[in-house]
Amino acid sequence: MKTSKRIRYSISITILAVSAFFWIILLFNPGGIMTVKHCHVSLEGPSKASLQMMLQMNPVSDLMIGWTLMVLAMMLPKLITPVQYIYDRSFKSRRFWSALLFILGYTAVWIVMGFFMNAIIVGLNLLLPNSYIPALAVGIIAVIWQFSPIKQKCLNRGHDHVALAAFGSEADRDAFMFGIMHGVWCVGAGWALMLFPMLLPSGHNLAMIVVTFIMISEHMEHPRSPGWHFSFRLKLLRVMIAQTRLNMKNILKFN
Structure with a gap:
């Protein structure tokens, strides 16, 4: 049931293309779904009335749509390897369906995490509208979490590839549960990084791109023993530099 290099390449291109499509939507930000609209806070400070007004200006449905689009744009490239794993271990007739259940x-x-994240985003914007303080505080937490043993454990578990049943409802269950467990460890590793861009009053698009780069890079690193590792895990940058040097050598060779 091993997939060919052509199929694996097709999986990579397809997932990257879908991710790019969602990135285009995010960058155009239709209807302002990626921007928290603010209401005036009374002189007495945040109140029930101001909270109700903010929720009217920022419906939960819009917040969740924006969150889901952000997740799909930023996270889909990280799923290339597990989707290829599913294709390697599934019958041809089940490959696409199993991969879809995993995703x-x-x-x-x-999405479940998004409800909690959006509650935090709305609450902090209500308390400190248009302030960089919440983003700064979460940024500090994200840096500490980035080097922590718990973060490394989550990254390690994100490399786990479970056994998958071959037929019927058992195969569906295994693929779906594989996706859930992969998502749990991914949330554990990247929750702070995902929250940081959403708290910025401006520049959140650039921040999302940087965070995506970091999260893809750390996913490419090999597992290591949990501990305080003061490493920025920039394997993607190292790969890009090496590939650029190789391409430059080839260009100079043929000129």
Whole structure:
């Protein structure tokens, strides 16, 4: 049931293309779904009335749509390897369906997390509208979490590839649960990084791109023993530099 290099390449291109499509939507920000609209806070400070007004200006449905689009844009490239794994270990007739169930399970975890994240975002914007203080505080937490043993454990578990049943409802269950568990460990590793861009009053698009780069890079690193590792895990940058040097050598060679 091993997939060919052509199929693996097609999986990579397809997932990257879908991710790019969602990135285009995010960058155009239709209807301002990626921007928290603010209301005036009374002189007495945040109140029930101001909270109700903010929720009217920022419906939960819009917040969740924006969150889901962000998750799909930023996280889909990280799913290339597990989707290829599913294709390697599934019958041809089941490959696409099993991969889809995996992605649905993974996305469901981030959507559930999104309710809590959006509650934090709305609350902090209500308390400190248009302030960089919440983003700065979460940024500090994200840096500490980045080097922590718990973060490394989550990254390690994100490399786990479970056994998958071959037929019927058992295969569906295994693929979906594989997605859920992969999502749980991904949330554990990247929750602070995902929250940081959403708290910025401006520049959140650039921040999302930087965070995506970091999260893809750390996913490419090999597992290591949990501990305080003061490493920025920039394997993607190292790969890009090496590939650029190789391409330059080839260009100079043929000129």
